[in-house]
Amino acid sequence: MGQRKKIGFSIFPGWKEIKREQLDIIKIARNYGYSEIFFGIGPGTHWKTSVEEAIILAKDFLEEAKDYYTFVDINPDILKRVNASPKDLSKFINMGFKAVRADYGFSKEEIVEMSKQMVVELNPFEITEAELEFIMNNADLERIKAIHNYYPVFYTGISKEIFEEKNKLLKKWGIEIGAFISHPLYNLRTTLEMLRFVQPFDSANYLSHFVDRVLIGDPTPKEEWLKDVSIAFKSNKVRIKLYDERFKEFLKSKFYLYEEKEYAIVCKSKERIENNLKCHTKIFKNAVTLLNNDIYIFKKDLGVGPFTLIGEIDDLNIEILKMKKEFEFLT
The missing domain is CATH 2.40.100 (Cyclophilin)
Incomplete structure (x- = not known):
């Protein structure tokens, strides 16, 4: 946990109705020190765009975000739909993504194979202790990170106790850890349930004591919330x-x-x-x-x-x- 703390936000290319607002956030957030963007390309709560179309729409966002660390959520079905596989992630590399997040459905061997090509973000809830040991003994260690799930359905976010338990296992291997916070427009995409209805300043301030990276899970946060999260990371305020x-x-x-x-x-x-x-x-x-x-x-x-x-x-x-x-x- 000795790395510099980082902040980020989320982009959903398939949510076409808010494309302009999402593009604007990339420009605005840069001014407040944001350096990471999570991309969700699967069909979501508010949109029904196919994976095949969403990956094409992602190109416009990646063009604006070349200086960001960009990573995309994947599972075996998504890979199949975009003609990729654990042995061939060239689709994402050529588009400009810096990493993939292995959400679910991958074996430990497949994760090792993916790490030979680009950075892989582990899902802490999809990896056992034994699997993590195998991955860390066989993967390119510079290409292994982890970020928790977010939980859009009210009352389904994880508890602080489970959160700390998963983090303890990851910290044992020196893995850089991330987690999500929501914001008041949606109150949906949070990792910890206890933070679902908390203001972004306070939730980021709290989470920063447990993880290396905090990302705003809900799309199109107001500029004041972007600023609040940035301040929370740069200051020691209560x-x-x-x-x-x-x-x-x-x-x-x-x-x-x-x-x-x-x-x-x-x-x-x-x-x-x-x-x-x-x-x-x-x-x-x-x-x-x-x-x-x-x-x-x-x-x-x-x-x-x-x-x-x-x-x-x-x-x-x-x-x-x-x-x-x-x-x-x-x-």
Whole structure:
């Protein structure tokens, strides 16, 4: 996991109604540091274009995306339809794809054969530990990566526990790992179910602690969401809802998690703040409060205490905070 973190997005060539918007995203995302594009060419939820037509339509997108790492989802049926095979991926190489994602239906021997031709993205749910060992002992290791599935159907995304279990196996071999997040226009193509309805900044911020690459699964994200994901990868920010603007500048200071008490998480900063307010506050779960120069984030509903209430934080951002060595509060 020592590689530079990367961000990407998805293109669906067969979704002809949004072709212009998808082409525009390639140009816009480049300005925010995006470097990867996932291509889905199979029939999808919103379109019925054949694989044979979708692969032709993909050429226009690849022409605009020559500087991106582009990879396409494949399975045995897709290969058959485009006159390709595990022993002959020249169709994709000649089009300009940098890699293929072996979704399902391939043997470990076929994956090794494909890696001799181009980069292969493994599907973590289609590879056993024994199969992975065979692949890593026989494939071109520079051409093996992995990216999780996305799950368009509500409530079918995987749990954090299964996600970490699969990642542990891949990390053992030093494989670069990717995963998907959704966005509010669709809330469909996410890897983790817990992130399905989460804003792109927060979901990318969270996932970046587990994988090397985060890709937006849903097509045509708004520019503000592209920017949010980029910021999440470049900064150490934790989002809170601020009640009192007088503390906004102080919260831009560098903080670190000092200790976790029975009822609260305590965060400290080297910066000092003049707080002349003498308050007693009814404590509630996820309250963000100030005591002297320390931030107290409470984990339970409690009684009244000598704290200045300045905001609140959601559970996901508490988890993000716990994973960061140093951070600023984004208000």
